[in-house]
Amino acid sequence: MAMVVLKVALYILLAPVLGGLMEGLDRVVSARMQGRQGPPLLQPFYDVYKLLAKQTTVVNSIQILFVIAYLIFTIFTGSLFFGGGDMLLVFFALSMSEVMMVLAAYSTNGPYSALGANRELLQMMCYEPMILLVAIGFYEANGSFMVSELAAAQNPAVFKIPGMLIGFIFILTIKFRKSPFDMSTSHHAHQEMVKGLTSDISGSNLAFYEIAEWYDQVLMMGIVAMFFISKNPVSIVVAIVMCVIFYLMETLIDNVFPRVKYITMLISSWVVILVTAGTNLLILSVLN
């Protein structure tokens, strides 16, 4: 029990630091790919500090509640995962946090926010099936939904569910708001809907949103690491190396691809999910 509390406390304290550094690294690497020097590594922290110091203009006071609920639910989701909780519960709580952000955008009544919220719902439609399949895949591979038991498995799950990993990496691009699929809002300066989801969120509310995104990124990388972790302590090193590789791959994808239309995203993500994760699940259930 004390171990679980320690793990959750470590997640709550360290995840924003790690998430901010990951985003800073992403911006530096992106800049180098474009042949420029780029911002300092700590730039995301400067941004959030500035946002906290700014005046917060609020369109509809309920949006404060929703943005803070988004942050709290994201932390709750991550705590469940890193505390060794139920994989299914983790993913349901994750959907809940996303819904909070959509509600925050809808509550402002702004045209750009509402469009961003619509697109965010579409994005959720694209990645939710895969996220559920990942939980089922882990169960089929190692016989448990509990993260604590999955982490102590005999063999890394990736041996049994490589298709799930490919599908999950594909939807990770949507989840990280990277370029082919950054429709609802993006980390880049301009897009056709101003800032989409976060258009009407300013000051400290935007800072809370950024911090929640950091927690979310760390959680997503944690799920990627779950594919490689087993009883063997060497697997932790392997998992960290694979996380770094996949994260840098996302940065490369972000810089290479232009934004696609929603229908392309919907079709491609469902086809990829069906082909990789679906086939994988089918073979597993036949073998078992």
Place this chain on the structure above:
Amino acid sequence: MKISKSPWVLHYDGSSCNGCDIEVLATMTPLYDVERFGIINTGNPKHADILLLTGGINAQTAPVVRQLYNQMPDPKVVIACGICSCDGGIFKECYNILGGSDKVVPVDVYVPGCAVRPEALIDGVVKALAILEEKRVKVKESMKQGYCTVDYSKIAVRMKAEDYDPATQYDEVLTEEALREQAEAKIAQTAKPAPKPAPKPVAPAAAPKEGGNA
């Protein structure tokens, strides 16, 4: 840690010839790479700290500029880029040109040039960052007193056509000092609902604005 390490810029073209706008965009390219200083060109006034204005501002863009200025959260800085934005430039005598950004919103930094050089622009933004820090301290102080520096209701932009009257709309610049005075007057009014007893007829020359009591 200073907030000036992450200035987000909003760029608006107030009837310029587009020369300065091209230079503003050139500043964002990998050659000058202003992201080194954390500067991001955001399209959203609600996320912006610095308003970059180009052009001499005409009657149609003036309400838009005020709207953008009002939507930006405090502390904020306005930079006039190019000679047209500073005082009207070669378009100064045109019938529809108001003659500079400072006819519409309070400007903090003037960057001259036709068109403005990216180096000068970067220098102007760096100057603006120092002002941003100063303003942040001011906003903090005024927040402690219970009100914000800018009373948004006082500078509501008149967008309707029937409200348009050049004589009343653009003649005076609403500086932050003036806005703060207005806010203080408003607070003084609401704080004391009881009317003052005696000295009402004594000071007729002082302030014609403070006629009504609540």
